[in-house]
Amino acid sequence: MNSLITNVTVAGIFAGPSFQSEMISQSLLWERLDILDQNVNWYKVRQFDNYEGWINKFYTIKNESSNLNFxxxxxxxxxxxxxxxxxxxxxxxxxxxxxxxxxxxxxxxxxxxxxxxxxxxxxxxxxxxDNGFKKGKSIREIIKQIAELFLGTPYVWGGRSSYGFDCSGFVQTIFKFCGINLPRDSKDQFNYGNLKEHSKEENNVGDLIFFLKNDMINHIAISLGNDNYIHSSGYIKINSFNSKNENYDDSLFSMYYCSKSIENLIK
Missing domain, CATH: 2.30.30.40 (SH3 Domains)
Structure with missing residues (x-):
């Protein structure tokens, strides 16, 4: 299959072949994009996570890197x-x-x-x-370590870069760094087969928390343990399920649907 390489820092992936259409995701420098279709200066592409959308030609370069081995x-x-x-x-x-x-x-x-x-x-x-980054000792520690680096980063619909994340893009980015390839959207992350549902009282650092609105999974967060969780909503922040905690959010509490353990992903 013919493919492209993203040739800019961050490129928008759109729902249709137009900048007026919705940005549904992003592609980062050097990411491969498999070409599915073309419409003038727009390519319909498939990303590493099987997400499909449209990207403008000027964000990309023809993939000439198949023989690179570095x-x-x-x-x-x-x-x-x-x-x-x-x-x-x-x-x-x-x-x-x-x-x-x-x-x-x-x-x-x-x-x-x-x-x-x-x-x-x-x-x-x-x-x-090289900034000399030192990883934590366990996958759960690394998830917490990386997630907290982004506190205050703005929410961007379709975002999956340091310039701004949506809720599922944030989770996917953190887990990808740890070698765990989750789907792109929260509803698909909810259905990811290797996650095991449990109560929020059993949440451990790194477990995933899902929220429901209008009978649809519409938000996801990462547990930090001790009733706390980190997520992208307006900006990346920490909230709590503990009503006595200053970070408690009643509207999020009312939308809580379930928690899922990542233990099967990190064995």
Whole structure:
């Protein structure tokens, strides 16, 4: 199947071949997009999670990377900057967001800082500084560690980047970083087969919490344990099921539907 590579920091994926249509998701730098159809300067594409939508041609480049076989650097800053040379003072080429996966040509230490020379989708190269991120000891710890990095990040409908997330895009991004590929939308995340339902009193860090409105799953959050949960609603924030907690939200409490354990995903 013919494919494209996303050639910009973040590109909108739309419901139809027009910027006037709804943005339903996003694609990050270097993500592959399988071509399903074309309408003038728009491609209908399928993403890594099987989500389908339309992207404008100018966000993409023809996939010429099938023969590339390099190590991968995963950006762990909210926003990373790719420079022309391994020097923070030199001109930037492009930025990338958290979770972007970049092919690495070489890594070297310069002035006590580690730098990665990476390949760009147009096969030019640039340099990005490693921020020395240290993961927690367990998947649950890493989920909490990463999720809390984004506190205050705005809600963006269809968003799945550091510039803004919708609720399911936030959850998908955190879990993808941990090697767990969840579906894109909250209703599909709810139906994901390896999750086991339990009561909210049994919530552990990293478990998923689902909310219902008009008989439809319409919101998702990540448990932080101790009745607390983190989610994207207006912005990424922490709320609580404990009515005595200052972060208690009665409207969310009334919409609560169920919780599901991720234990089968992390064994």
């Amino acid at each position: 190590a991968t650097y995963i950006e762990t800053n909210q926003i990373g900057v790719i420079h022309s040379y391994p020097d923070e003072e030199c001109n930037p080429i492009i930025s990338c967001t958290f979770g972007s996966r970049l092919p690495v040509v070489e890594t070297k230490k310069i002035k006590n800082q580690w730098w990665h020379q990476i390949i760009l989708p147009n096969l030019n190269t640039g340099w990005i500084q």
